Amino acid sequence: MNINELIIIVKKKLGDRIIIENILIEDKSFLHKNHPGNQINKFHLKLSIKSNELKKMNKVESYKKIHKILHKELKDFIHSLQILIH
Numbered sequence: 001m002n003i004n005e006l007i008i009i010v011k012k013k014l015g016d017r018i019i020i021e022n023i024l025i026e027d028k029s030f031l032h033k034n035h036p037g038n039q040i041n042k043f044h045l046k047l048s049i050k051s052n053e054l055k056k057m058n059k060v061e062s063y064k065k066i067h068k069i070l071h072k073e074l075k076d077f078i079h080s081l082q083i084l085i086h
Contacts (some may be wrong), residue, residue: 003027003043006077010045010070017069022050028082042079054085 007025014020026046047066054062062085067074074081 001041001077003029006043006045006073010047010073013069013073014047014049014066018049018051018065019053020049020051024048029079031080042077044080044082045078046082046084048084048086050086059085 007027010025011023014023024047026048028044028046031044054065057065063083066083067081070078070081
C-alpha cells in the first residue's frame with residue numbers, strides 16, 4: 001500500500017465513525033528514516049483533527065477510540081501515529 005491509499009483509508013474510516021469538522025493527515029515518515037526498526041512499507045502519520053465529539057472526551061479516551069478504529073492499519077501499515085485534537 002502506498003501513502004496516498006493509506007491516507008484515503010484513514011480519512012474514510014475515521015469519518016465513518018467520528019463526527020469530524022476537519023481533518024489533515026500528513027506523511028511524516030521522513031522523521032523515522034534512519035531509526036532502528038524502521039520499515040519501508042510502514043508510515044508515520046500526523047493527524048490534526050477538529051472534532052467536537054473527540055474534544056468532549058478526555059485525551060486517553062479519544063486516542064483509544066482512534067486507535068480502535070485504525071487497528072488494522074496500525075498493525076500493518078503505520079509505524080507511528082501522532083494525534084492532535086482541536
